[in-house]
Amino acid sequence: MDIEKYWKYTLGQNAEAMRSYFEKGAAIKWHNSNEHFNVEEFIRANCEYPGNWEGEIERIERLGNLIITVVHVYSKDSKLSFHVTSFIEISNDKIILIDEYWGEDGAAPEWRLEKHIGKPIK
Numbered sequence: 001m002d003i004e005k006y007w008k009y010t011l012g013q014n015a016e017a018m019r020s021y022f023e024k025g026a027a028i029k030w031h032n033s034n035e036h037f038n039v040e041e042f043i044r045a046n047c048e049y050p051g052n053w054e055g056e057i058e059r060i061e062r063l064g065n066l067i068i069t070v071v072h073v074y075s076k077d078s079k080l081s082f083h084v085t086s087f088i089e090i091s092n093d094k095i096i097l098i099d100e101y102w103g104e105d106g107a108a109p110e111w112r113l114e115k116h117i118g119k120p121i122k
Contacts, residue, residue: 001093003060003067011055011073013047023094032102042098052076058083065090072105081105 001021009017019039028042029035037045052075059070067088074081082104089097112118 001067001090001095003069003088004057006095007055007057007069007071010046011053013049013053015043015047018043018046021095023091023096026094026096026098028098028100030100030102051080074105 006018006021009021022039024039026039028037028039030037053073054076055071055073057069057071059068061068067086067090069084069086069088071084071086072081073084082102084103085101087097087099088095107113108118
């Protein structure tokens with residue numbers, strides 16, 4: 001499976017192209033918001049989300065039938081920025097399950113800044 005193209009179509013909110021990557025009975029779980037989607041619900045949630053999006057794949061790991069991706073997703077106007085870690089299970093070159101964890105990007109909390117611990121990654 002071409003995971004780079006999958007993410008290109010997902011970030012571009014291209015429903016038809018996204019659909020071609022999934023088995024009919026696939027499940028998608030967004031653990032941060034406790035939501036479970038079927039393929040059509042997931043595509044709708046992705047493609048109807050307000051705004052236009054871009055992103056960069058930061059890491060890909062492959063372990064048998066599991067693909068793990070870390071993607072920086074951000075709005076084209078740069079007002080919103082997230083990192084998503086996705087555990088994508090594949091069967092017969094199609095997605096059968098995605099477990100995703102989304103985190104909103106932002107500054108370190110004030111209590112850590114006050115302690116002068118840690119430093120920026122970039």
